[in-house]
Amino acid sequence: MLGNVFLVLALSSAVFSAFHFIKGGTTYPQTNRIARFLYYLLVFFTSAATLYLFYLFFTYRFEYSYVYGYSSTDLPLFYLLSSFWAGQEGTFLLWLFFGVWLGLFLMKKDDEFESPTMFFYLLVQIFLLLLLLKKSPFELVPGFPPEEGRGLNPLLQDFWMVIHPPLIFLGYAALAIPFCSALAALLKNKYKPWLKVGLPWAVFSALFLGAGIFVGGYWAYKVLGWGGYWGWDPVENASLIPWLFVVVLLHGIMMEKADGSLRKTNLFLAILVFLLILYGTFLTRSGVLADFSVHSFTDLGINLYLIVGMVLFASFSLGLLLVRSAQIKTPKVDRNVLSRDFGIVIGMLFLSVSAILILLGTSSPIITRFLGNPSKVATLYYIRTNLPLAILIGFLVGVIPFLAWKGSRISKTILLPVFLTIILTLLAFLLGVRSLIYLVFMCMAMFAFTANLFVFIRRIRAHVLTAGGFLTHAGLGLMLIGVVTSSAYSSSVKVNLPKGEKRQVWGYSLTYQGLEQRNLRIEVGEKGQNFAARPKFYYSDYTDGVVRTPHIDYSLLGDLYIAPLELKTEQQSLVMKRGETVEFKDYQIEFVGFDMASHSMNGKMVVGAELQVSRNEEKERVVPVLIMGMEGEREQREAVLAQGEALVYLDEIDADSKMISLTIIDVSEGASETLVLEMSRKPLIGLVWLGTILIMIGLAITWRRRTKEAR
Amino acid sequence: MNLKIVIGIIIIVVFVIFGALSFRKTLTPYVSFEEAKRTDASVQVIGKVVPQESLYDTTTHLFHFALRSPEGEILKVVFDGTKPANFEQATDVVAIGRYQNGRFEADQVLVKCPSKYQGSEP
Numbered sequence: 001m002l003g004n005v006f007l008v009l010a011l012s013s014a015v016f017s018a019f020h021f022i023k024g025g026t027t028y029p030q031t032n033r034i035a036r037f038l039y040y041l042l043v044f045f046t047s048a049a050t051l052y053l054f055y056l057f058f059t060y061r062f063e064y065s066y067v068y069g070y071s072s073t074d075l076p077l078f079y080l081l082s083s084f085w086a087g088q089e090g091t092f093l094l095w096l097f098f099g100v101w102l103g104l105f106l107m108k109k110d111d112e113f114e115s116p117t118m119f120f121y122l123l124v125q126i127f128l129l130l131l132l133l134k135k136s137p138f139e140l141v142p143g144f145p146p147e148e149g150r151g152l153n154p155l156l157q158d159f160w161m162v163i164h165p166p167l168i169f170l171g172y173a174a175l176a177i178p179f180c181s182a183l184a185a186l187l188k189n190k191y192k193p194w195l196k197v198g199l200p201w202a203v204f205s206a207l208f209l210g211a212g213i214f215v216g217g218y219w220a221y222k223v224l225g226w227g228g229y230w231g232w233d234p235v236e237n238a239s240l241i242p243w244l245f246v247v248v249l250l251h252g253i254m255m256e257k258a259d260g261s262l263r264k265t266n267l268f269l270a271i272l273v274f275l276l277i278l279y280g281t282f283l284t285r286s287g288v289l290a291d292f293s294v295h296s297f298t299d300l301g302i303n304l305y306l307i308v309g310m311v312l313f314a315s316f317s318l319g320l321l322l323v324r325s326a327q328i329k330t331p332k333v334d335r336n337v338l339s340r341d342f343g344i345v346i347g348m349l350f351l352s353v354s355a356i357l358i359l360l361g362t363s364s365p366i367i368t369r370f371l372g373n374p375s376k377v378a379t380l381y382y383i384r385t386n387l388p389l390a391i392l393i394g395f396l397v398g399v400i401p402f403l404a405w406k407g408s409r410i411s412k413t414i415l416l417p418v419f420l421t422i423i424l425t426l427l428a429f430l431l432g433v434r435s436l437i438y439l440v441f442m443c444m445a446m447f448a449f450t451a452n453l454f455v456f457i458r459r460i461r462a463h464v465l466t467a468g469g470f471l472t473h474a475g476l477g478l479m480l481i482g483v484v485t486s487s488a489y490s491s492s493v494k495v496n497l498p499k500g501e502k503r504q505v506w507g508y509s510l511t512y513q514g515l516e517q518r519n520l521r522i523e524v525g526e527k528g529q530n531f532a533a534r535p536k537f538y539y540s541d542y543t544d545g546v547v548r549t550p551h552i553d554y555s556l557l558g559d560l561y562i563a564p565l566e567l568k569t570e571q572q573s574l575v576m577k578r579g580e581t582v583e584f585k586d587y588q589i590e591f592v593g594f595d596m597a598s599h600s601m602n603g604k605m606v607v608g609a610e611l612q613v614s615r616n617e618e619k620e621r622v623v624p625v626l627i628m629g630m631e632g633e634r635e636q637r638e639a640v641l642a643q644g645e646a647l648v649y650l651d652e653i654d655a656d657s658k659m660i661s662l663t664i665i666d667v668s669e670g671a672s673e674t675l676v677l678e679m680s681r682k683p684l685i686g687l688v689w690l691g692t693i694l695i696m697i698g699l700a701i702t703w704r705r706r707t708k709e710a711r
Numbered sequence: 712m713n714l715k716i717v718i719g720i721i722i723i724v725v726f727v728i729f730g731a732l733s734f735r736k737t738l739t740p741y742v743s744f745e746e747a748k749r750t751d752a753s754v755q756v757i758g759k760v761v762p763q764e765s766l767y768d769t770t771t772h773l774f775h776f777a778l779r780s781p782e783g784e785i786l787k788v789v790f791d792g793t794k795p796a797n798f799e800q801a802t803d804v805v806a807i808g809r810y811q812n813g814r815f816e817a818d819q820v821l822v823k824c825p826s827k828y829q830g831s832e833p
Contacts, residue, residue, distance in 0.1 A: 357726070375755070388729075543797060545798070
């Protein structure tokens with residue numbers, strides 16, 4: 001209850017604060033004082049709600065359905081943090097929390113832009129607050145409070161998943177700042193001052209949203225076990241698209257600050273980026289993509305809110321831009337084809353095209369719905385369309401440092417990186433890169449890397465703060481090299497490993513030694529050196545399925561990626577009639593009849609099969625149970641046979657003909673087991689991570705520079 | 712100035728055409744089992760899992776299962792991968808791929824679960 005009270009108080013503070021900000025405008029400084037005070041109240045109540053939700057998690061208050069749904073008492077304390085943002089309600093609160101705190105940096109400017117900027121900014125926070133009140137994390141579980149929570153999805157119990165959502169939502173929250181400053185500029189019809197605010201915050205969002213995306217990719221690689229880090233899934237694309245556009249925006253503002261060009265473009269981009277976040281939220285939270293993604297989407301019943309919010313924000317922001325568009329004066333700029341500014345504009349164009357193509361692909365189920373049959377595009381679409389763009393971007397990023405601003409020729413210093421690139425490309429060719437398209441791709445990526453590294457090293461001595469961009473671009477080149485080597489040139493093989501038997505794969509000897517609690521133990525030997533691979537493999541009650549995580553042997557030249565697929569145990573499936581007796585090892589199993597206790601429970605059918613099991617003189621009765629729900633879901637409760645030597649599952653029943661089908665699994669000491677695993681080599685995948693780290697450091701340096709300038 | 716606008720327009724037009732072609736080419740529409748059998752294009756099918764019919768073959772490393780449509784048709788599916796999580800609890804299973812060699816060869820399998828099993832994957 002208290003939580004919702006905080007949210008309602010936060011909402012009222014926000015509404016009144018927005019009202020006072022817009023009412024006074026700049027003519028009444030004292031109304032701004034009231035508005036600011038109300039904003040502080042908003043910060044206070046939002047923080048109170050956030051802390052209160054943390055408190056509920058750390059005190060295991062399972063009467064709250066959000067706490068019940070995402071935590072349990074046996075969850076390590078550290079992961080209670082991720083419970084907070086494991087569900088959608090919590091992520092909205094996190095988003096709001098970051099949003100209101102970042103807003104403090106916008107306030108107290110004491111200029112004519114404070115009021116309109118804060119007014120628009122508060123509209124964004126009000127929108128989030130309305131979503132939160134519609135779908136509150138403080139709802140109570142109906143009926144009697146449960147004693148234990150459902151726990152947290154085991155896949156989310158990972159360090160990287162603790163920090164991934166805060167990074168993403170810090171980026172999301174910050175993207176509202178360029179948006180609102182651009183709107184304020186449009187309202188005031190003055191277009192210079194907003195750039196000073198817009199640029200550092202665009203860089204800030206690019207930094208945090210980018211870090212969030214990369215961390216998410218690394219988590220997928222480390223935990224999910226399908227061998228990759230990027231699957232072009234709608235959830236991933238929903239954050240990639242605004243990221244690409246905010247990168248375009250920050251280049252655009254840089255250009256505008258230099259020569260006043262691209263004025264309308266930048267205003268449009270600042271609006272677009274924010275609208276794309278709303279659109280991405282709609283795509284991933286509304287359930288419209290439920291049939292098209294490996295991620296589970298649920299319709300939370302907030303579709304209408306999201307659509308109305310999207311339409312309102314889009315219409316007033318784009319409407320304002322349209323109304324002002326005739327009054328926005330852009331100086332005429334003449335660009336030489338061999339100038340740095342021309343190169344940057346073309347780069348922005350390529351990056352936008354890439355983002356638009358990804359946007360179209362991600363929206364394909366919606367677009368095709370209007371044409372009749374909803375369909376989605378294959379991941380091949382994204383690869384095919386982005387590959388040529390990445391080549392062109394790699395080339396531009398490499399050549400631009402050697403073009404002068406407003407210049408008309410290429411600097412001769414380019415010869416060194418070109419020379420290095422040729423050598424590296426030859427090396428790649430000798431090492432086995434034979435496909436023309438990948439060779440060209442690698443060549444351009446290496447060019448981007450060497451060229452920018454070269455300039456970065458030269459710059460760093462003179463002035464570090466101006467070198468950030470070059471470091472980011474060098475990192476981009478490095479990352480692109482790693483992307484190709486680790487995906488196009490990865491090799492993998494599936495291996496069957498009977499327990500205790502040694503198998504040779506690629507010069508490694510592999511021996512599956514058995515299951516140790518939740519981990520498999522595989523002895524891996526390579527040239528006399530041994531190590532134990534211990535991928536996770538266990539049955540999780542939470543997901544009602546097997547949780548597998550890969551074992552990764554990291555090395556400089558490439559990772560060895562060992563992903564368990566299946567554990568085949570000795571098992572037998574049989575169909576039995578009532579009264580029939582079958583043999584399993586030295587047991588006699590008779591199907592006596594259906595369990596009399598069969599009944600329905602909460603609309604579910606619960607059926608047990610009574611089995612009489614005998615060996616020698618020993619006799620016992622066991623009852624495996626099958627539960628069938630209305631939605632067609634099934635749950636099997638196994639019966640334990642002979643002191644745990646075998647498990648019996650009831651797979652299917654046919655009440656009319658009194659038949660059942662069973663699966664019996666031998667789990668005794670000496671039972672044979674075969675582990676099926678997939679072993680892959682990921683050449684130079686470390687370059688992907690190293691590249692992303694350089695991108696982040698470069699962005700951080702640039703952010704420092706641009707905040708200093710803004711002061 | 713004109714030259715640059717022309718360059719810009721050419722770039723956009725080329726990529727729009729290229730993008731549209733790739734878009735159309737890689738679309739995988741939802742179709743009925745019968746249609747899936749008729750066409751050799753990549754499509755999506757949806758159905759319920761036929762119990763007792765799923766098997767992971769350790770020699771070929773293929774996962775075999777069968778789907779039943781609401782009309783009662785059966786479609787045999789092979790998937791070059793492992794049994795997806797929550798496969799048994801699935802209310803519906805989506806397979807994306809193409810029909811060839813007398814069976815539906817899936818590149819991707821999506822499992823739709825009842826809300827109870829809905830995880831909180833981001």
